[in-house]
Amino acid sequence: MTMRKVSLTGIKPTGDPHIGNYVGSIKPALDLAKKFDARYFIADYHALNQIKDPKLLKDYIYEIAAAWLACGLNPDEVLFYRQSDVPETFDLATILMASTPKGLLNRAHAYKAMIQTNQAEGKDQDIGVNMGLYTYPVLMSADILLFDTNFVPVGKDQFQHIEMAADIAQALNYAYKDDVLVIPEPYSTPSTQTVIGLDGRKMSKSYNNTIPMFLPEKKLRKRIMKIVTNSQVIEEPKDPETCSVFTLYKLFASEEQIEALKQRYLAGGMGWGDAKQELFLVLNEHLSPYREKYDVLIQDRPYIDKLLKEGSEKARTIAGETIRRVRKAIGIG
Numbered sequence: 256m257t258m259r260k261v262s263l264t265g266i267k268p269t270g271d272p273h274i275g276n277y278v279g280s281i282k283p284a285l286d287l288a289k290k291f292d293a294r295y296f297i298a299d300y301h302a303l304n305q306i307k308d309p310k311l312l313k314d315y316i317y318e319i320a321a322a323w324l325a326c327g328l329n330p331d332e333v334l335f336y337r338q339s340d341v342p343e344t345f346d347l348a349t350i351l352m353a354s355t356p357k358g359l360l361n362r363a364h365a366y367k368a369m370i371q372t373n374q375a376e377g378k379d380q381d382i383g384v385n386m387g388l389y390t391y392p393v394l395m396s397a398d399i400l401l402f403d404t405n406f407v408p409v410g411k412d413q414f415q416h417i418e419m420a421a422d423i424a425q426a427l428n429y430a431y432k433d434d435v436l437v438i439p440e441p442y443s444t445p446s447t448q449t450v451i452g453l454d455g456r457k458m459s460k461s462y463n464n465t466i467p468m469f470l471p472e473k474k475l476r477k478r479i480m481k482i483v484t485n486s487q488v489i490e491e492p493k494d495p496e497t498c499s500v501f502t503l504y505k506l507f508a509s510e511e512q513i514e515a516l517k518q519r520y521l522a523g524g525m526g527w528g529d530a531k532q533e534l535f536l537v538l539n540e541h542l543s544p545y546r547e548k549y550d551v552l553i554q555d556r557p558y559i560d561k562l563l564k565e566g567s568e569k570a571r572t573i574a575g576e577t578i579r580r581v582r583k584a585i586g587i588g
């Protein structure tokens with residue numbers, strides 16, 4: 256068997272994954288397992304920068320683990336672990352600090368955006384900036400480089416971080432005149448599409464316009480009925496291409512279903528409630544198997560703990576080898 260290249264996906268524990276997350280990131284990331292030696296981890300230390308409520312963080316960790324498992328992550332086939340269970344990550348992060356120019360971190364988008372906002376508001380530029388935010392790209396580089404990652408599937412907002420990981424790895428390799436670390440590349444999936452939300456803008460928690468993935472049936476229907484449509488009356492023919500309901504329908508319906516609904520739009524005589532009901536039906540059919548799995552998993556924390564523990568043991572075997580190699584190269588250990 257030929258050695259497959261490694262892909263690595265970091266998952267930030269945030270609550271309530273929605274169908275935008277599913278279509279745009281969960282599904283494409285899970286598809287990578289067909290092609291790569293795929294590794295997935297919950298980036299819980301990364302979440303500390305924002306979440307200071309321990310109970311909430313714990314809930315989020317279980318929710319995100321249950322969500323990915325429900326969506327098809329198979330821990331028998333891929334590596335699935337929690338960042339905090341792999342202390343080698345923090346060992347490597349400290350080593351990488353010594354090869355990371357401060358200027359590189361000054362240019363990181365998230366940090367830069369915060370200091371620019373502070374400056375624009377006439378405040379001290381460092382207000383609200385913790386070192387976790389500032390050094391975020393180093394910790395993320397450690398996550399990636401520890402596992403000899405070739406490809407990191409990420410959205411555009413994370414591209415810069417992957418480039419930084421590559422820069423930091425190159426700096427270390429150069430300093431020690433050795434190929435100690437594998438240079439990672441961002442991997443963009445061709446089908447990464449933006450899913451629109453209830454109000455027609457990009458689906459995002461910050462716009463409060465999401466359709467959460469695991470809503471019970473009744474609530475899902477209610478949520479779909481909230482999609483903003485125009486004020487055309489039932490009799491009028493409607494334009495499917497400019498309609499949020501139809502746009503979402505296209506993501507989940509079959510070719511025949513799409514064509515049939517399109518004809519009903521064009522013919523007139525169909526109200527928005529009817530179109531939304533059709534969307535509810537396909538979406539509910541699509542989501543119910545995931546919902547059923549999720550509902551079982553989220554009740555069984557010991558099972559999730561067990562899976563993550565097993566995953567972390569395998570992860571630490573790989574991570575331990577990398578750390579030994581790096582330590583040897585730098586003259587420690």
Ligand code: TRP
Binds near residue numbers: 263395409
């Ligand atoms: N920064 C990523 C995000 O916000 C999460 C993440 C942390 C990550 N470490 C990573 C992603 C390593 C890929 C690889 O979504």
